[in-house]
Amino acid sequence: MALQSLFRKPPSKIVDLMPAISFKSVSKIYRSASNKIAPEVKALDAVSFDIQQGEFFGLLGPNGAGKTSLISILAGLSRASSGTVTVHGSDVVTDYANARRKLGVVPQELVFDPFFTVREALRIQSGYFGIKNNDAWIDELLSSLSLLDKANANMRQLSGGMKRRVLVAQALVHKPQVIVLDEPTAGVDVELRQTLWQFIGKLNKQGSTVLLTTHYLEEAEALCSRIAMLKQGRVVALAQTSELLKAASSNVLRFKIDGELPEHLAVKARITGRIVQFPAHNAHEIEQYLSAIREAGLVAEDVEIRKADLEDVFLEVMAEKVGVTA
Amino acid sequence: MTGWQTLFYKEVLRFWKVGFQTVGAPVLTSVMYMLIFGHVLQDQVKVYGQVSYTAFLVPGLVMMSILQNAFANSSSSLIQSKIMGSLVFVLLTPLSHWHWFLAYVGASVARGLLVGAGVFAVTVFFGQPGFVAPLWILVFAILGAAMLGVLGVIAGLWSEKFDQMSAFQNFVIMPMTFLSGVFYSIHSLPPFWQKISHLNPFFYMIDGFRYGFFGVSDVSPWLSLGVVGGAMLMVSAIAVNMLRTGYKIRH
Numbered sequence: 001m002a003l004q005s006l007f008r009k010p011p012s013k014i015v016d017l018m019p020a021i022s023f024k025s026v027s028k029i030y031r032s033a034s035n036k037i038a039p040e041v042k043a044l045d046a047v048s049f050d051i052q053q054g055e056f057f058g059l060l061g062p063n064g065a066g067k068t069s070l071i072s073i074l075a076g077l078s079r080a081s082s083g084t085v086t087v088h089g090s091d092v093v094t095d096y097a098n099a100r101r102k103l104g105v106v107p108q109e110l111v112f113d114p115f116f117t118v119r120e121a122l123r124i125q126s127g128y129f130g131i132k133n134n135d136a137w138i139d140e141l142l143s144s145l146s147l148l149d150k151a152n153a154n155m156r157q158l159s160g161g162m163k164r165r166v167l168v169a170q171a172l173v174h175k176p177q178v179i180v181l182d183e184p185t186a187g188v189d190v191e192l193r194q195t196l197w198q199f200i201g202k203l204n205k206q207g208s209t210v211l212l213t214t215h216y217l218e219e220a221e222a223l224c225s226r227i228a229m230l231k232q233g234r235v236v237a238l239a240q241t242s243e244l245l246k247a248a249s250s251n252v253l254r255f256k257i258d259g260e261l262p263e264h265l266a267v268k269a270r271i272t273g274r275i276v277q278f279p280a281h282n283a284h285e286i287e288q289y290l291s292a293i294r295e296a297g298l299v300a301e302d303v304e305i306r307k308a309d310l311e312d313v314f315l316e317v318m319a320e321k322v323g324v325t326a
Numbered sequence: 327m328t329g330w331q332t333l334f335y336k337e338v339l340r341f342w343k344v345g346f347q348t349v350g351a352p353v354l355t356s357v358m359y360m361l362i363f364g365h366v367l368q369d370q371v372k373v374y375g376q377v378s379y380t381a382f383l384v385p386g387l388v389m390m391s392i393l394q395n396a397f398a399n400s401s402s403s404l405i406q407s408k409i410m411g412s413l414v415f416v417l418l419t420p421l422s423h424w425h426w427f428l429a430y431v432g433a434s435v436a437r438g439l440l441v442g443a444g445v446f447a448v449t450v451f452f453g454q455p456g457f458v459a460p461l462w463i464l465v466f467a468i469l470g471a472a473m474l475g476v477l478g479v480i481a482g483l484w485s486e487k488f489d490q491m492s493a494f495q496n497f498v499i500m501p502m503t504f505l506s507g508v509f510y511s512i513h514s515l516p517p518f519w520q521k522i523s524h525l526n527p528f529f530y531m532i533d534g535f536r537y538g539f540f541g542v543s544d545v546s547p548w549l550s551l552g553v554v555g556g557a558m559l560m561v562s563a564i565a566v567n568m569l570r571t572g573y574k575i576r577h
Binding site: 030075076077078079096097098100101103105106109111112113114115116120121124125128129130132140170244 | 328329330331333335336339340343344410411412414415416417419420421422480564572576577
């Protein structure tokens with residue numbers, strides 16, 4: 001895959017405005033005196049990219065790639081070892097008050113304060129940002145997130161899905177221009193996922209910038225117009241979703257087999273139980289794979305040829321060595 | 327309500343919602359102390375000449391409950407929200423470290439004074455101290471609560487486990503409050519231990535506080551004010567710095 005194509009500038013018409021989020025050479029090193037095996041871990045290595053206003057941006061990467069570290073630094077929960085981050089021009093360290101006012105962060109874990117009801121928690125959150133009399137907006141949030149009937153319930157009494165919705169509401173009480181979601185649909189049922197995406201999508205259309213980290217690649221493909229992929233603290237891909245999909249092998253050969261693939265084929269394949277998938281650039285490659293299967297004495301069932309999706313791109317990017325100048 | 331006032335309000339609401347635990351229980355505990363020690367030592371011990379022991383005990387119990395509850399409020403709030411994760415909601419706000427300091431210490435003072443007033447209202451039935459200099463009472467009550475509130479912030483930020491917090495509370499705060507002259511005048515101690523007591527800032531809090539009631543104290547209330555004021559500035563500097571650098575809450 002042509003890796004240069006993975007680093008593309010965003011569409012020029014929105015480059016003139018100040019970026020919603022700007023990461024400049026952000027590095028983060030975790031030092032642990034007690035950990036003798038890995039006393040120093042470089043979680044982020046000179047990460048630099050911008051997110052333009054109004055974008056729906058996806059940040060992808062395997063566990064440990066540095067996504068949460070990057071978001072923590074953005075939100076002020078953590079401090080970068082070097083580099084700067086700005087939100088609509090406000091530095092998250094030297095001008096943190098303004099930066100945080102523009103950000104709404106939905107954390108990954110289902111945290112809550114057990115002393116308060118939903119409405120109390122939202123009023124208090126509004127108050128932290130200096131907003132008095134926010135009840136009208138709070139009611140709108142509760143209504144959009146189907147929480148009106150739970151408004152006076154104690155946070156402890158809510159189900160996981162409801163707590164997740166309250167977290168979203170808490171992040172939005174101050175009407176931030178930039179919304180950050182850290183794995184918002186992990187462990188969430190289909191219906192709630194639809195509700196959340198409809199709501200966030202509406203806010204994005206109204207002008208809010210959205211930064212999303214997720215492991216659900218079909219979600220990222222459906223929602224995000226531009227994507228950055230992190231691997232071991234470095235950006236290994238940064239482009240429009242459509243460009244990434246084009247840059248990957250355009251097709252995937254998919255079939256089921258009983259029995260094991262021979263070694264020389266298995267290394268090229270993505271195997272999930274009985275399902276085997278090969279990236280295929282053209283008909284010739286497809287034909288070669290199928291005849292190789294036949295020669296190995298295996299029978300391929302449910303053979304299909306599908307377009308490459310973001311998961312295929314992701315796996316190809318992650319498998320490749322990093323070392324690209326963009 | 328804006329900014330730090332919201333955080334102050336939230337911290338007060340937090341303890342108010344579990345009022346039995348945070349206000350009711352300390353008041354009851356003080357009544358227990360009064361009943362037991364007051365009853366046992368009533369006629370045996372005379373302090374400051376003619377003051378009865380139960381009357382002597384009232385300000386001591388009031389101050390002790392102020393100090394312990396002020397500490398408990400900020401320390402328990404911080405460590406609970408740290409461990410449970412709900413501190414993130416405050417960390418994401420534009421509040422500065424000064425706002426945090428004012429809100430947490432302010433709420434500790436509110437709880438300390440509320441509990442103190444409750445303890446006084448109940449124990450005053452057993453012994454009636456005078457009201458020689460009420461302004462000193464107020465000054466030391468507020469300063470004492472504030473200083474323990476600040477210590478609570480330091481302990482809450484430093485502790486990573488409930489066990490560490492417990493250790494701080496039981497091995498540092500409690501001995502210091504009990505051995506500061508709550509239950510006895512330090513003149514009843516051997517000279518060596520009297521000198522040790524003079525090194526305990528809590529002693530000056532209680533001594534100055536008692537002066538407001540009886541007009542009599544072991545050391546001058548102005549000296550007590552100086553010692554407590556100085557200690558307050560020192561611990562405040564530490565706490566504010568911990569908040570500013572995000573010690574153990576922003577990595």
